[in-house]
Amino acid sequence: MQISTTLSTETVDDARLAEILANPGFGIHFTDHMFTVEWTPEKGWHDARITPYGPLSLDPATAVLHYAQETFEGMKAYRREDGSVWTFRPEANAARMARSSQRLAFPELPVDDFVAAVDALVQVDERWVPDGEGEKSLYIRPFMIATETFLGVRPSQHVTFMVIASPAGAYFKGGIKPVSLWLTEEYTRAGRGGMGAAKTGGNYASSLVAQQEATANGCDQVVFLDVAEGKYVEELGGMNMYFVFKDGSIVTPATGTILEGITRSSIIQIADGLGHQVTERRFSIDEWRDGITSGDIVEIFACGTAAVITPVGALKWDGGEVGAPASQELTMRIRQALVDVQYGRAEDSFGWMHHVV
CATH class of the missing domain: 3.30.470.10 (Aminotransferase class 4, branched-chain amino acid transferase, N-terminal domain)
Structure with a gap:
């Protein structure tokens, strides 16, 4: 060209x-x-x-x-x-x-x-x-x-x-802090065969009214569930999600109807290098609630280009709430590892960085 x-x-x-x-x-x-x-x-x-x-x-x-x-x-x-x-x-x-x-x-x-x-x-x-x-x-x-x-x-x-x-x-003025999430049970973002995996403005436009709902309920971001059954976690209005269990394993919602985030895929490789197996699978909202209540889920974080990685705090919905996970240790460790590669403070063992000037 x-x-x-x-x-x-x-x-x-x-x-x-x-x-x-x-x-x-x-x-x-x-x-x-x-x-x-x-x-x-x-x-x-x-x-x-x-x-x-x-x-x-x-x-x-x-x-x-x-x-x-x-x-x-x-x-x-x-x-x-x-x-x-x-x-x-x-x-x-x-x-x-x-x-x-x-x-x-x-x-x-x-x-x-x-x-x-x-x-x-x-x-x-x-x-x-x-x-x-x-x-x-x-x-x-x-x-x-x-x-x-x-x-x-x-x-x-x-x-x-x-x-x-x-x-x-x-992205975070005054330091990184957990984001509170609102579970929308009325709005969905994309179904199988739709445009959920495409990075197109329509996907973001469809999230705006749900984000207004989240803001009105005192939350920072909105969580979407799948359109078919209304029980599986998909993504936030602009970020992918990860769930860390007390045995060290990590789960992230499977793609197909969500955006295949560049940061998301990078985290999988970093976590694997740190000895944490990441599984991509369907993850229900009940598993989220029960995991926090039982203590089986110890960390939750979201990721995207703008925020990089942010810990997740409380989850609220109409008539209920579960509190923030107990820890941010692995979340911040993975975040630091990624940022250090991006700014050249750590070895780029994955070959991710591209020299421009």
Whole structure:
């Protein structure tokens, strides 16, 4: 993929950038440039370019606005103490976007082109990558949208893939603390054969009303159950889940109707290296409740790109509650092992890190 570059003449000045990087928040500030490449059946992927960051001009009849044909990814670039910049498992993000593309009837962007697009943007906007103090990073958002102008239910014949980036601070302000969870018994996210395993905006849109329900009941996040029987734990509104038993074994809900998280799969390998067997299987809400009550479940944690790994506290539902697990020891050990690899403080024995700058 040949990428042309048009540099911005109105970049953020150094003083203002220093202010932003000192306290970036999450998804608030965006870098000076963006990457774009387009697809049509006649030309395939073409016109790859980096241009100044700016608004898009879309016809009111643009397909994505009406039929939600859209996928995206979330990943990060990390600056190490020596000043170099690395991304974490970009090939895995590329492969997941390809799977999402299949489900959304999109053309697949080759893995090498996905990685090259991300690399190109990070290299041009390298000064936006904050230092690693306090787990700061550059959050990267690749996404694909249907950009043909038409009204009709069929796959778009014009597709646009873009990459934007935003400096991100630590997910937890004031230190890591357990998140409280609300069990929704009214709303579900996806069923077998649906789009649960695809990273598409519709999955997140479907979680919003349930998240409002959680917030109204004083909880941080919402837990979804399976649509078929309404008793098996699937995932949170934006994170995968793990359950640690007192014998050292770990269970995570099986995939198929949930997102195959990059952090999720990485944890399986780290836990195995620490001597903890991870089983992927159906896990019922009753097993969760009974395990906490009996003391058989000693830790619960959730994971995702933004939060990395967070301990889980109390679980609440309409008419009931079980308290927080007894420990966070293994949760924090796994978290530290992962973060140390990402920031170059530990050996990358899995070959996960990709050198960009």
